[in-house]
Amino acid sequence: MVDPTLSLTDVADDEAHRIVNEGIAGHAVEQAGYWDARPLYVLARDPSDDRILGGIIGRTSLGLMFIELVFLPHELRNRGVGTRMLHMAEEEAVRRGCRAAVLYTISFQAPAFYERHGWREFGRVDCHPPGTSRIFMTKDLSPEE
Secondary structure (H helix, E strand, O other): OOOOOOOOOOOOOOHHHHHHHHHHHHHHHHOOOOOEEEEEEEEOOOOOOOEEEEEEEEEEEOOOHHHHHHHOOOOHHOOOOHHHHHHHOOOOHOOOOOOOEEEEEEEOOOOHHHOOOOOOEEEEEEEEEOOEEEEEEEOOOOOOO
């Protein structure tokens, strides 16, 4: 096979996502015998107009939930909305067969919120601005015996 031409971009089209996702899925089936990746969204909507105000974006695959992004506007914080969203995501992950979950947050964002809900830090990487770090967290979702 001839070496490919490489390009760098910050905008990928649907075909790029499809090809990469299908390639990963095919490899997973070869190695694990199956591929069960699914997106996971918990959305907070304005009840008056159904407009999305915030939410959780993640995915599940091979027994793991990965939370990619979490956002709630200031006016919805400290009202239990984030807790309910997180519990909904965790409960759905368990229904999908996940035994654990991972996420990362930034030191100035919400590590204490996740710790209050049973998540624990397993890694930290310094980033910008100085004094800031990415905090990698995990939670065991397997049923207690």
